[in-house]
Amino acid sequence: MKRIFLIIFTAAIAVSLNSCDKPTKKQKQADALFQQITKVYTLKPDGSMNYQYQHELDIHSHYAFNSLYGETFIVYNPQHQSLDVKRSETRTAEGEMVASPENAYNEVLPRFASGAPPYHHLREMVVTHTGLEKNSTIFMNYSLKTDAGYKPFLMGNEVLSESSPVRELVIKVRFPKDKELNYQLLHAEENLNISQDGDMKVYKWVFEDVPATSKEEHQPRHDTHRPRLIFSTASFDRAASYMMEQVDYELPASVESGLKDLMKNKTSRMDSIMAVQDMVVNHINHFDIPARYKGFKFHSNNQVLENNGGTTFEKTVLLTSLLKHLGIQAHPVAIEPGPFHQKETGNLNNFVEYYVQVNANDQKLYLSAIEDHSFNGLYRHGEQVNLVIHKEAGETKVVKPETPTSQQHLEASFEMEDARHIEGEIDATLSHCENPYLSIQRDEGTIKSMLSPGFPASAVSDFTLKQSTPSQTSVSFSIDQNLSPDQQNGYRFISIPHTQTGLDQWHMEVLPGNRKAPLQVGWPLDIRYQYSVDLPESVELINEQTQIEKDTDIGQLRIHIEPGNGNVSIDRHLQIDQTIISPDSYKAFREMISLWRKDQYRTLTFKKVEK
Numbered sequence: 361m362k363r364i365f366l367i368i369f370t371a372a373i374a375v376s377l378n379s380c381d382k383p384t385k386k387q388k389q390a391d392a393l394f395q396q397i398t399k400v401y402t403l404k405p406d407g408s409m410n411y412q413y414q415h416e417l418d419i420h421s422h423y424a425f426n427s428l429y430g431e432t433f434i435v436y437n438p439q440h441q442s443l444d445v446k447r448s449e450t451r452t453a454e455g456e457m458v459a460s461p462e463n464a465y466n467e468v469l470p471r472f473a474s475g476a477p478p479y480h481h482l483r484e485m486v487v488t489h490t491g492l493e494k495n496s497t498i499f500m501n502y503s504l505k506t507d508a509g510y511k512p513f514l515m516g517n518e519v520l521s522e523s524s525p526v527r528e529l530v531i532k533v534r535f536p537k538d539k540e541l542n543y544q545l546l547h548a549e550e551n552l553n554i555s556q557d558g559d560m561k562v563y564k565w566v567f568e569d570v571p572a573t574s575k576e577e578h579q580p581r582h583d584t585h586r587p588r589l590i591f592s593t594a595s596f597d598r599a600a601s602y603m604m605e606q607v608d609y610e611l612p613a614s615v616e617s618g619l620k621d622l623m624k625n626k627t628s629r630m631d632s633i634m635a636v637q638d639m640v641v642n643h644i645n646h647f648d649i650p651a652r653y654k655g656f657k658f659h660s661n662n663q664v665l666e667n668n669g670g671t672t673f674e675k676t677v678l679l680t681s682l683l684k685h686l687g688i689q690a691h692p693v694a695i696e697p698g699p700f701h702q703k704e705t706g707n708l709n710n711f712v713e714y715y716v717q718v719n720a721n722d723q724k725l726y727l728s729a730i731e732d733h734s735f736n737g738l739y740r741h742g743e744q745v746n747l748v749i750h751k752e753a754g755e756t757k758v759v760k761p762e763t764p765t766s767q768q769h770l771e772a773s774f775e776m777e778d779a780r781h782i783e784g785e786i787d788a789t790l791s792h793c794e795n796p797y798l799s800i801q802r803d804e805g806t807i808k809s810m811l812s813p814g815f816p817a818s819a820v821s822d823f824t825l826k827q828s829t830p831s832q833t834s835v836s837f838s839i840d841q842n843l844s845p846d847q848q849n850g851y852r853f854i855s856i857p858h859t860q861t862g863l864d865q866w867h868m869e870v871l872p873g874n875r876k877a878p879l880q881v882g883w884p885l886d887i888r889y890q891y892s893v894d895l896p897e898s899v900e901l902i903n904e905q906t907q908i909e910k911d912t913d914i915g916q917l918r919i920h921i922e923p924g925n926g927n928v929s930i931d932r933h934l935q936i937d938q939t940i941i942s943p944d945s946y947k948a949f950r951e952m953i954s955l956w957r958k959d960q961y962r963t964l965t966f967k968k969v970e971k
Contacts, residue, residue: 599706645669814857
């Protein structure tokens with residue numbers, strides 16, 4: 361009896377273990393399922409590095425092998441790295457093993473290197489997987505060896521999810537025992553195992569049943585909400601010093617004559633700054649090459665000018681150098697997402713954007729070397745780490761500016777004539793990311809377009825620029841516009857004038873009913889239109905009194921339409937206080953946006969009065 365009981369008990373345990381090992385319902389329903397992914401980073405005592413990657417991937421649908429996983433792409437620099445594809449095989453649904461043939465391995469130029477001659481030596485190995493069908497399995501295994509000295513330190517920034525679910529994700533980091541590895545684990549439970557293999561330390565993380573990444577739009581920039589492992593053998597201070605060491609402001613003598621021509625007829629400091637920025641942005645090519653594919657080493661100003669192009673950081677240093685040459689104090693700034701920052705961990709992969717810092721109207725102004733921004737770039741990066749490089753002082757400074765609320769407030773009084781003509785006065789105040797300060801510096805005439813689309817530039821008969829600084833612009837407008845109202849069954853419909861705001865630029869025209877991932881808006885926003893409109897006797901306003909007020913944990917909405925005796929008062933106010941909308945707050949956000957955009961609350965309806 362004891363023996364029988366032992367057999368039954370052992371069998372029960374085996375069944376239990378097998379059932380735990382089975383894929384979940386969601387994993388079975390996915391287009392594909394990674395049974396295992398293993399990534400191994402190795403720093404050798406001589407400074408060379410090795411990266412090993414392997415996966416086992418089950419194919420569940422035609423879409424998986426036709427669109428998602430029919431090929432594996434591996435980008436590398438053959439001047440300093442060597443690639444070895446150890447295995448590329450497919451196990452068919454019938455169990456037959458099919459190896460990728462010789463012609464399944466094709467080297468091409470990476471797409472991001474197209475049009476960038478200095479980087480035409482980069483290669484992308486495209487491995488085509490053969491024998492694919494539903495219920496087949498792909499086995500992939502390769503290693504990438506990196507020469508000593510090509511990269512300054514061992515670094516990794518791993519998002520702990522894939523486009524399909526993963527049953528087991530293993531990340532190992534091997535390094536000499538006389539070195540230290542600093543790391544941070546975001547949005548995931550700590551499960552580090554530390555061991556020793558001869559003279560090497562081994563850090564190992566194992567993550568089980570990793571869900572697929574969400575496909576929802578407008579997720580937080582740089583995937584800061586996803587599970588992530590960041591590690592490095594350098595501290596943040598060492599990484600910052602390395603960035604500073606790469607900065608060289610020396611310019612070739614040949615730029616002197618070009619700068620003199622560029623500065624002709626420039627009557628102010630801002631005119632000079634705008635001219636230099638325009639030259640770098642629009643006349644020096646942008647080579648959008650990730651720094652990791654060039655070993656985090658950067659070309660000098662002389663090389664950038666000879667190539668007539670550079671990476672984002674290289675163009676940023678060039679813009680800084682040209683401004684300094686003109687006697688304008690300027691510093692490069694590297695942006696690191698706030699959640700990625702840790703003083704103990706310095707990872708050059710974390711620097712995602714670059715700017716040039718100058719002063720204007722006693723305020724800090726961030727200029728891009730690759731884009732013509734309309735507003736001060738500083739205000740886009742509140743709560744992020746801004747690494748300001750002071751090369752002359754031999755130091756770097758870390759600042760973390762606050763995120764201001766960007767305002768666009770319009771107060772106006774109008775007079776209408778027979779619903780076909782409107783004239784009046786508008787006082788407009790625009791701040792921070794809603795303030796087109798840089799556009800105005802390039803061309804003051806663009807002020808006339810600030811009220812578009814509610815009032816086109818042709819409707820502005822006059823304007824007075826009362827204030828214009830990097831943080832705020834105030835303008836008074838005189839409006840004189842002929843209207844072409846929509847007509848239907850004797851009614852006329854006129855849209856309540858509104859301006860172009862960040863809300864329009866974020867492309868959130870369609871907001872699904874439910875959401876699982878956080879939603880990112882461009883910046884905290886405060887829009888307000890306060891209008892008083894005198895109406896002609898020849899028309900009757902059909903709109904009834906509207907009183908809508910919503911106060912939520914993410915902001916507030918106010919829509920008041922008050923018909924009076926021969927006039928109407930309009931107060932439309934939308935305030936969004938957060939840049940990240942959590943899934944719990946999403947429904948309140950969606951309701952506010954839907955009400956704000958609803959036609960019946962932004963349209964005046966008239967009927968002609970019969971005499």
